[in-house]
Amino acid sequence: MAGEPNGGQDLDRLAATVERLRREAERTRRAADDRALLELAKGILVERLRCGPVQAAEQLATLAAKAGVTRLEIAADVVNEVARDRVGEAGEAAPEVSVRLRVAESAVLGARDTQTVAAALLEHALAPLGATAVAVWAAEPGGALALAGYAGFATEEARRWRHMPPGVVTPAGRALTERRTIWHADAGLPAIGRHVAGGRVTVPMLSGGRVQGVLEICWPHTLPPHPPRIERQVEALAELCAHTLDAPFAPLAPxxxxxxxxxxxxxxxxxxxxxxxxxxxxxxxxxxxxxxxxxxxxxxxxxxxxxxxxxxxxxxxxxxxxxxxxxxxxxxxxxxxxxxxxxxxxxxxxxxxxxxxxxxxxxxxxxxxxxxxxHDEDGRLAGLLEHAQRLGRIGGFEENTVTGQITWNAQLYSLYGLSPGDQPVPLERLRDHAHPDDEIAIGRFLRTVLHHRRFAATAFRLTRRDGVARHMRVVAEPVFGPDGRLMAVRGAYQDISSQHWTEVALAVTRDQLAHTEQESAARSRLALQLQQAIMPPSHGTMESFGLHIAVRYRPAQKEHLVGGDWYDAVALPSRRVLLSVGDVAGHGVEAATGMVILRNALRGLATTGAGPAQLMAWLNMVAHHLTDRMTATAVCALYDPPTRMLRWARAGHLPPILLREGDGAELPMVKGPLLGAFTDARYEEGRLQLRAEDTLLMYTDGLIERRDHNLRHAQDRLLAIARRAASTLDHRLDDLLTHCNSDTDDDTCLIGVHLS
The missing domain is CATH 3.30.450.20 (PAS domain)
Structure with a gap:
């Protein structure tokens, strides 16, 4: 007990010592904070006034003397003003944001290198927001990015991402190219730390209108909706990093x-x-x-x-x-x-x-x-001449698809038998100056150049207005602008008349084909001749009972693929008009023979006065019993001129299209199975009241079939093309043949009916 007073004194002294040390530590901490605040204010003045540290310190002292306050108070005012500038309302709504920015800015400005900058950002500003990693990318020439600093990523991961070449689509690369802040979900883009699922934000670090780099911040979870103050805080941090990258890490010019x-x-x-x-x-x-x-x-x-x-x-x-x-x-x-x-x-x-x-x-x-x-006038004409010479070549042309201007050289006017003052012939109207037998080849050529926008060439017979006929070859290619838009079509015409007759003379002396080739060619020719013998002219027109009827037939490009497509338009004894198209399954002589049977049978059955549904039922019996189990699709329509009533039926065929008042739609899909599929098939009949200026289109599937799209997509594409304005029915059908991008090389039949 005698030792207790001394023991109590020892405890008092120990407590006093602890309290003194605590006060000294508190004073030291406050002094350090004050020094950090003064250094931060000086750094801000250095940045804003573009002066040195000594001048910034003198400026603080001058401001404090004028205001009658301490330098510490002036420094706090300067820092608070900058915080309000950078986070706006966030500084008032959340004081901790301003404090966090001040601490982060002080740490960043005091950092020795960008690696230390990244660590300071993560520790003082981003960790309180829940972020777990940060990367500071420095922009390099050509759009590349270099990892200048990082925190929160493994060293091996950072080593793999030390350089990001241009053209690689990453979150940081997008922010560099688009020059805007992007908040990313886990969208699967390659990125540093990609194996860690979560969200991230990439912010371009702008300074003086240049992107110095990109600040990338990662979270371990999907980001919830973020308030505007967080966006402004992140952008303020990116602006701060831009100044740290400006001098030491800006791409060095050679x-x-x-x-x-x-x-x-x-x-x-x-x-x-x-x-x-x-x-x-x-x-x-x-x-x-x-x-x-x-x-x-x-x-x-x-x-x-x-x-x-x-x-x-x-x-x-x-x-x-x-x-x-x-x-x-x-x-x-x-x-x-x-x-x-x-x-x-x-x-x-x-x-x-x-x-x-x-x-x-x-x-x-x-x-x-x-x-x-x-690109002056002389340069364009020189380019035309060089282009015509490269293609071999006599007359060159250029059609500007933006302005519609057509440029011909003098040789091309001579080839056409025109004078230089005459209007040039547009490429799209080439059919009007060609032999009728060459219309199919010209149609393929125009569709390739004007619709598919690819290089194409074809030979044809030019019919001049002075009566002279020449064998010509035309080549053309589209010209695109930097944005991928079609700017012009350029090409050349070549007179190959002498070459043509030389080839004809040489063809007479060629050896006959082998026996198998002769047999195959004979069958193909037989099918084609049979088809041509029974089909009406493919470019003919008919005026009957107020109807203007135009037809088109495009055979398969390969002779061995000659098929069984047919069309028919005929005025019946009952003063009705029969319109029909059909497609027999298969190719070759069998398909062409079946086409002849069904087409002639339908003509004969139509004279009975029966309706379209009954005609389809009878035609089904013909296909099922009178042929070798042939199947086909068909659509049949009867038009009554006095009432303008159109009755129609279909057998597994695509429905007709009605164009009315600038719009177009398919007729209702009435029921009807394939011809020859069932013994006792039943067919529905549709009715349509036609109006003046209506246009009806009937076609076979060779017009629209594609290997890479389903049939519905092809039908929608056909409707879009059919709705385009056309000066005449013939031009409308030519436009459909040119721009409907089928790729199956099947026969195509097309009927257009316009009601006056």
């Missing part, structure tokens, strides 16, 4: 990319060239480009409208040439921001005298080099 060397490079080019530098507004965003140099081609008066807008060094591009505010300025902005070069042919360019030029834009350090080559 020695030849300095302004002096770049000026020398521009002067050495044979084409007009401008050296441009970004002009920023008060907020530090790109507003225009200032011209730093114009090369000798421009100062000499080539390629620029100097009389209207003199462009000199120091001028702003948009002030001198407002027309550049279109697509060209957007491309300049993209190249300046990302460093990815841009090149295009036949691009609209406001700086050009002709408005069209080949353009090249590249970034060199902080500067952008714009080079273009004119």
């Amino acid at each position: 020695a030849a990319a300095g302004l002096t060397e770049l000026v020398d490079l521009a002067d050495a080019l044979p084409d007009p060239a401008l050296v441009l530098q970004a002009h920023l507004d008060a907020r530090g965003e790109l507003a225009d480009f200032r011209v730093r140099h114009v090369n000798a081609r421009i100062t000499a008066g080539d390629g620029l409208l100097l009389e209207a807008y003199p462009l000199v060094s120091g001028a702003l591009l948009l002030e001198a040439y407002p027309r550049a505010a279109g697509g060209m300025f957007a491309q300049l902005e993209q190249v300046h921001a990302t460093g990815e070069s841009f090149r295009a042919e036949r691009m609209a360019l406001g700086l050009s005298t002709t408005g069209v030029a080949d353009v090249s834009i590249t970034r060199h350090g902080d500067s952008v080099l714009l080079v273009w080559r004119e």
Whole structure:
């Protein structure tokens, strides 16, 4: 007990010592916070005033003396003002956001390298938001990305992603190319840490209108809807990182990319060239480009409208040439921001005298080099001549699909027997100047060039208006702009009359084909001749009882695929009009023979006065009993002129199409099985009251069949083409044959009926 007083004194002294140490630690912590706040305020002034640290400290002292407060209070005001600028309402609604930003900014500004920057961001600003990893990407020339710093990822994972080449679609690459903040779900894109499911955000780090890099933040879970204050906080952190990357990690320009060397490079080019530098507004965003140099081609008066807008060094591009505010300025902005070069042919360019030029834009350090080559009238004519010579070739042409202008050279006028003052013949109207027997080949040629937009060639017989006939060969190819749009169709005509007759003479002396080939060719010819003997003219028209009827038949391109498609349009003794199309299954002589039987049988049965449903039932019996188990599809219609009533039935065939008042639709799908499939098949009958100016289309499936699409898709495509405006019924049918993109090489029958 005697030792208790001393023991109590020891405890008191120990408690006092602990309390003193706690107060000293608290003072040390506050002093450290005060120093960090002062350093943060100085860093902000260095950034905003573009001054050194000593001048920033003097500025703080001056402001404190004028306001009659301490330097610490002034520093707090400066930091709070910046926090309000960067997170807006978030600073007022959530004070912890401002505190977190201040702490993070202090840590980032004090970091030695970008790796430390990433660690500081994750620790002080992102971990409280639930993020588990961060990557800081530095932009490199050409649109590539380099991993400058990371935190939260394994070292081996970061090593695999140290460089991301241009063109690879990743979350960070998208933010660089699109220059916007993107919140990603787990969409399956390749990315650093991709094996960890969750959400991520990629933010471009902009500085002075250039993307210095991309800040990528990852969460271990799917991101819920985020409030605007979180978006503003993330963007503020990206802006902070942009300043840390600006000096040490910005893509270094080669020695030849300095302004002096770049000026020398521009002067050495044979084409007009401008050296441009970004002009920023008060907020530090790109507003225009200032011209730093114009090369000798421009100062000499080539390629620029100097009389209207003199462009000199120091001028702003948009002030001198407002027309550049279109697509060209957007491309300049993209190249300046990302460093990815841009090149295009036949691009609209406001700086050009002709408005069209080949353009090249590249970034060199902080500067952008714009080079273009004119597409003037002489150049276009020289290109036409070179193109015609490359194809061998006598007469060249170009049809501008944007303006509709057609350009012919003098030789082509001579080939057509026209004078240079006459109107050129559009490629689409080539049928009107060709021999009727060549219409099928010309139709395939036009469909390949104008619809499929591919190179094509064909031979045909040109019928000139002076009565002279020539054997011609025409070749054509589409020309596309940088956006993939069809700009023009170019090609050439060649007179091959002498070559044709030489080939005819040589063909007479050729050896006969082998026996098997002769037999096969004979069967194909027999089928084709049988088909042609029974079918009416494929380009004929008929006027009957107020109806204008036009028909088209397109045989299979390969003779051995000659099939059993048929069509018929005939006025009956009952003063009704019979319209029918059908398709016998199979190819060759058997199919052609079956077509003859069914078509003639239907004509004979129609004279009885029976309706379409009854005619289909009788025709089914013919197919089932009087042939060798033949199957076929067909559609049959009877038109009564006094009442304008159309009655129709179908046997497994596609329904007709009615075009009325600018719209088009298929007739109702009345029931009816294939011909020859069942002994006692029953067929429904449909009725349609026609009106003046109605158009009815009946066709076989060879018009629309494709191997890569189902039949419904092909029918919808046919309806879209049929709804197009057409000057005449014949032009409408020609348009359908040209643009309906079937690829099965089957026979095609098409009937068009227009009610006057």
